[in-house]
Amino acid sequence: LPVKVCGEAIYDIEGMTYQGPLHDFWKQADAHQINQTCYKNFINFVIAHTQLNGNYYKRLDIPDSASGCVWNNPK
Secondary structure, eight states, rough: OOOOOOSTTTTTOOHHHHHHHHHHHHHGGGGGGOOOOOOOHHHHHHHHOOOOOOOBBSSOOOOOOOSOOOOOOOO
């Protein structure tokens, strides 16, 4: 769906959201296309940098992990 951000959002990126003024968005929303490559790259970046590998329902069998979760710390 076409999106127009009214405020600030980390996903307000050219190619993902409508960048024109709000009054034009209502007329041009149907023609606005999301750049799928940009979208996939954004989703992958957010997942890689903000998500934790874990399981809410059962402890994962991860050696040396008291919580059953893994933090991927880039070196």
